[in-house]
Amino acid sequence: APPEINGDFYDIGALLTPRQREIQLRVRAFMEREVEPIINDYWQRDEFPKELIGKFRELDLIKEIFDDEGNRTPDAAVLEGITGMEMARVDVSTTTFFGVHAGLAMCSILVGGSEAQRREWLPRMRRFEVIGAFGLTEPEVGSAISQGMTTTCRREGDTWVLNGEKYWIGNATFSDITIVWARDEADNQVKGFIVRRDNPGFSVRKIANKIALRAVENGHITLQNCRVPESDRLQNATSFRTTADVLRMTRAGVAWQGVGCAMGAYEKSLAYAQKRLQFGRPIANFQLVQNLLVQMLGNVTAMQTMCFRLAQLQDAGVMTDEQASLAKVFTAKRCRETVALARELHGGKGILLDHHVARYFADTEAIYSYEGTNEINTLVVGRAITGTGAFV
Numbered sequence: 001a002p003p004e005i006n007g008d009f010y011d012i013g014a015l016l017t018p019r020q021r022e023i024q025l026r027v028r029a030f031m032e033r034e035v036e037p038i039i040n041d042y043w044q045r046d047e048f049p050k051e052l053i054g055k056f057r058e059l060d061l062i063k064e065i066f067d068d069e070g071n072r073t074p075d076a077a078v079l080e081g082i083t084g085m086e087m088a089r090v091d092v093s094t095t096t097f098f099g100v101h102a103g104l105a106m107c108s109i110l111v112g113g114s115e116a117q118r119r120e121w122l123p124r125m126r127r128f129e130v131i132g133a134f135g136l137t138e139p140e141v142g143s144a145i146s147q148g149m150t151t152t153c154r155r156e157g158d159t160w161v162l163n164g165e166k167y168w169i170g171n172a173t174f175s176d177i178t179i180v181w182a183r184d185e186a187d188n189q190v191k192g193f194i195v196r197r198d199n200p201g202f203s204v205r206k207i208a209n210k211i212a213l214r215a216v217e218n219g220h221i222t223l224q225n226c227r228v229p230e231s232d233r234l235q236n237a238t239s240f241r242t243t244a245d246v247l248r249m250t251r252a253g254v255a256w257q258g259v260g261c262a263m264g265a266y267e268k269s270l271a272y273a274q275k276r277l278q279f280g281r282p283i284a285n286f287q288l289v290q291n292l293l294v295q296m297l298g299n300v301t302a303m304q305t306m307c308f309r310l311a312q313l314q315d316a317g318v319m320t321d322e323q324a325s326l327a328k329v330f331t332a333k334r335c336r337e338t339v340a341l342a343r344e345l346h347g348g349k350g351i352l353l354d355h356h357v358a359r360y361f362a363d364t365e366a367i368y369s370y371e372g373t374n375e376i377n378t379l380v381v382g383r384a385i386t387g388t389g390a391f392v
């Protein structure tokens with residue numbers, strides 16, 4: 001964007017290393033060139049642009065986050081953050097595709113997998129030769145999944161038998177593998193499985209009629225006596241603690257989605273305000289319109305600085321659950337406010353997909369509720385600061 005339309009008001013870009021800055025700008029150019037021109041059409045058709053998978057392979061971004069051995073690079077959180085922000089600045093659905101694959105699915109194997117499993121899957125996932133999904137939520141159990149998971153697994157010799165349903169599972173309609181979390185009938189502990197698309201007993205239906213993130217394909221998975229070999233059980237995933245470790249790694253990434261989405265909405269609004277004429281002058285000249293823009297920019301700037309510091313804490317290995325939850329709560333709320341102001345600034349045209357802010361407006365509703373709803377993340381922070389858990 002030209003300097004006058006720049007959603008980085010406090011120059012967070014100047015805090016990045018030359019390598020991080022180069023990657024940020026590469027992702028920005030990719031999103032503007034490859035995604036922006038096609039995304040409204042896919043969004044309207046309720047379909048993920050699979051043509052992007054090959055292009056993501058060429059972009060070769062995951063190698064900046066996972067090294068050759070499959071370990072996270074020293075500045076993985078900052079890189080994940082700024083690249084997630086750049087993606088969401090153009091489109092949140094694309095960011096979610098990437099986050100589910102490179103975040104939730106790959107981190108599950110990183111944290112829960114054995115050395116052999118890491119070697120088997122992570123290099124191919126890094127190159128987008130294998131696409132991953134993450135199956136935790138169920139049709140009847142969302143926020144309470146740590147306590148109320150109903151999907152079960154039962155060991156029979158060298159095979160596990162899985163039964164249950166998973167709901168909302170991003171990428172699952174076309175992914176090669178889905179990480180499925182299930183409760184062991186024997187010891188009642190949650191275990192993780194790498195379920196391949198052609199596993200007998202595994203089937204997926206696409207969830208229709210969404211009003212947000214329509215270009216993400218969310219699946220409703222049925223596991224009916226789905227047989228998975230012991231070798232595809234995540235060997236180091238021993239309880240829900242492992243699942244929680246994965247979610248801790250990715251929650252900050254969702255906070256960055258809110259930052260990027262708000263940043264995109266602000267930049268689109270400033271550009272629109274400068275060229276839309278009413279009463280013989282650009283609407284940017286009106287005081288009330290400037291007020292809308294300044295509120296948006298304040299939100300964006302506060303979110304960026306908060307998340308940048310959070311990423312530094314994460315890379316230093318000291319970020320807590322509560323710190324990640326606070327960022328998720330704050331950014332989702334501020335993003336919701338910002339996209340509503342952007343919609344307002346565009347007048348009636350703000351409800352047309354053509355100007356993009358309508359898509360940001362709708363997509364923010366998903367950011368608000370996934371990876372821990374606003375209420376649940378609030379309660380996580382509330383518990384930490386008061387010493388009292390208020391979940392039940």
Ligand code: FAD
Nearest residue numbers: 134135136137142143168169170366370371372373375391
């Ligand atoms: P519920 O848990 O039913 O909550 C309903 C309302 O009750 C919310 O407002 C909630 O905050 C409130 N509530 C619940 N409990 C409490 C409490 N104790 N105190 C106060 N308020 C409470 N899941 C996956 O496993 N994989 C995915 O890839 C995935 N992708 C998703 C993509 C999208 C677009 C969406 C919308 C969801 C996705 N999810 C995924 C699921 C997501 O994580 C859940 O939607 C989320 O955890 C909330 O669960 P729920 O929707 O069942 O809401």
